[in-house]
Amino acid sequence: MQDYPDLHLYIGGSWRTSPETIPVCDPATESEIGRLPQASRADLDDALEAAEAGFRIWRATPPRDRVDFLLRAAALMRQRREEIAQAITAEHGKPLAQARLEVIRGCEFFEWDAGEAQRTYGRVIPSAPGIRYVVHHEPIGVTLGLSPWNFPLSQPARKVAGALASGCSIILKAAEETPAGALHIARAFHDAGLPPGVLNLVFGSPAEISEHLIAQDPVRLVAFTGSTRVGRQLAARAAAHDTRALMELGGHAPVIVCEDTDPARAGESSAIRKYRNAGQVCTSPTRFYVHDSLFEPFLDRFACRAATIEVGDGRDPGVEMGPLANERRLPALLDLIEDACAKGGELITGGSRIGNRGHFLQPTVLANVPDDARVMQEEPFGPLAVVNPVASVDEAIARANATPYGLAAYAFTNRADYVDRITRGVEAGNLSFNTLEASLPETPFGGVRASGTGREGGTEGLENYMIVKTVSHSMEIV
Incomplete structure (x- = not known):
């Protein structure tokens, strides 16, 4: 070549x-x-x-x-x-x-x-x-x-x-x-x-x-x-x-979306970052815990943006997401999607392979996924996001910590008291507010647990x- x-x-x-x-x-x-x-x-x-x-x-x-x-x-x-x-x-x-x-x-x-x-x-x-x-x-x-x-x-x-x-x-x-x-x-x-x-x-x-x-x-x-x-x-x-x-x-990054946030802006930016590198990023935002009052508008904007992502050969103009990097990832992700839906989760968009040549998977959004689904504990490492509602920031913190991982975590809020509670409560080596950038060359990067x-x-x-x-x-x- x-x-x-x-x-x-x-x-x-x-x-x-x-x-x-x-x-x-x-x-x-x-x-x-x-x-x-x-x-x-x-x-x-x-x-x-x-x-x-x-x-x-x-x-x-x-x-x-x-x-x-x-x-x-x-x-x-x-x-x-x-x-x-x-x-x-x-x-x-x-x-x-x-x-x-x-x-x-x-x-x-x-x-x-x-x-x-x-x-x-x-x-x-x-x-x-x-x-x-x-x-x-x-x-x-x-x-x-x-x-x-x-x-x-x-x-x-x-x-x-x-x-x-x-x-x-x-x-x-x-x-x-x-x-x-x-x-x-x-x-x-x-x-x-x-x-x-x-x-x-x-x-x-x-x-x-x-x-x-x-x-x-x-x-x-x-x-x-x-x-x-x-x-x-x-x-x-x-x-x-x-x-x-x-x-x-490994990581399984949670995202807490508080009730004082603009759901459209948070949903748009979250979807763009989620499908970067086809989700094959250890800090990829994956488990979204959205306050009940914002759940529907956030999910709608996130899913709409995911559904419009241009998937294809990375050398083609306009492509936003390429294939999965190897053949192992396709069956692994499809198994997680199938398991989540079998346990009561909702497939909002995506969920299928694209074509029969190349390792392409549709950008996928699941919602209302129960905690016993495998995807809630296993890092998907691909273009798969889970959006679930929560009643409070304390519930969101508890669910954010409900995996063995603690690499990256994110939150959207403009309230100082929420920033303090999330900073103290979330177990992660890297925590970002109102941005989905987890690290820079000048910042230390690593995880806990x-x-x-x-x-x-x-x-x-x-x-x-x-x-x-x-x-x-x-x-x-x-």
């Missing part, structure tokens, strides 16, 4: 292939667009050796020089935005406009963390005469980054940016279904002159790669974004080797890639 790159592994500053490959397919057409090499055990050992050597070089590189590499790579990706966006749309299916924005967002992660690389300050602790205590922040070491398929460039960018800005080297295992974004990151850093081994890119069996690399002593941090089920397995594996784990896991541990982004994000060392200086000569 003209707009899709040749795929390689990147180890020790060199590109390499493998006799074992798997297909990469276009989810809009189901046709093969590339062959992805799979890393062998020898490739993984080479990547580990390269990352060790790269770490020795990179940790000794002055922060100002690290900044230059990060900014040069980001500038190259901005220049190549159209080429990268075309590749992302080909492998993932999202509309080109969204793919272009993803490239920019990934660049912003590098640019923000580049600035923070010069501000990983320590401190001097006041003490008695003749002694001084100094706190240092040092890079933790070789990082294993595991990124998902839903944002092919921005998700791996977050991990690479945090690791490199902190002085760590990284072995990145990106998603096999959407490898081009990570490949373009590696290309940009290669062309920016990054020392060999600081960034390594591998693909292959996720279980085999994680099992082999997490057990190796040089790997000091596992940074994972993905499902709660897999995250728990990786965290347990890391704990067995006393390896730190940074886990950004089943949604993970640690943070990415912001000053707090770099702390996960560093250790704290306290040094005591006695002025007395012994």
Whole structure:
């Protein structure tokens, strides 16, 4: 395919292939667009050796020089935005406009963390005469980054940016279904002159790669974004080797719509955000708890907007929502819809596959779904929203917290007392009022409970890639 790159592994500053490959397919057409090499055990050992050597070089590189590499790579990706966006749309299916924005967002992660690389300050602790205590922040070491398929460039960018800005080297295992974004990151850093081994890119069996690399002593941090089920397995594996784990896991974001809100504006903006990236976003607003007095007008505007969303090949003009990224998502979502309706939920719009070629699903809205329906507990990770009425903000808070997840949550209100009650009551790592933006490069992002541990982004994000060392200086000569 003209707009899709040749795929390689990147180890020790060199590109390499493998006799074992798997297909990469276009989810809009189901046709093969590339062959992805799979890393062998020898490739993984080479990547580990390269990352060790790269770490020795990179940790000794002055922060100002690290900044230059990060900014040069980001500038190259901005220049190549159209080429990268075309590749992302080909492998993932999202509309080109969204793919272009993803490239920019990934660049912003590098640019923000580049600035923070010069501000990983320590401190001097006041003490008695003749002694001084100094706190240092040092890079933790070789990082294993595991990124998902839903944002092919921005998700791996977050991990690479945090690791490199902190002085760590990284072995990145990106998603096999959407490898081009990570490949373009590696290309940009290669062309920016990054020392060999600081960034390594591998693909292959996720279980085999994680099992082999997490057990190796040089790997000091596992940074994972993905499902709660897999995250728990990786965290347990890391704990067995006393390896730190940074886990950004699943979500099931609630939205509280209070009675003082404009239901039309809230419904319109909620529908637009819900179907971004075909709902394949860990922070996607999914469970809407709307005050009784606004329920009908909110549902009407939300459903009307959902029904008019243009679905199709992401390369076609005017398309607002592309296909689901892989074939697994279609039956999974259709099962959730069927279960909800069987338990008494109302199908307001959508609910069916579109055509028989490509992984397309209609934007779907369910209403009055009972709490025992699977969709009320299981993250749909697709273009499926549930709108239910509530009698009060307290009921909405209780129902918002009625899942194991706590990644993102949202609320629409103009009342200060409601803001205070929702802020205190909702269990989530990220809470937004009157906006459905969950995170920015400068803000820490992560969850509570089943949604993970640690943070990415912001000053707090770099702390996960560093250790704290306290040094005591006695002025007395012994």
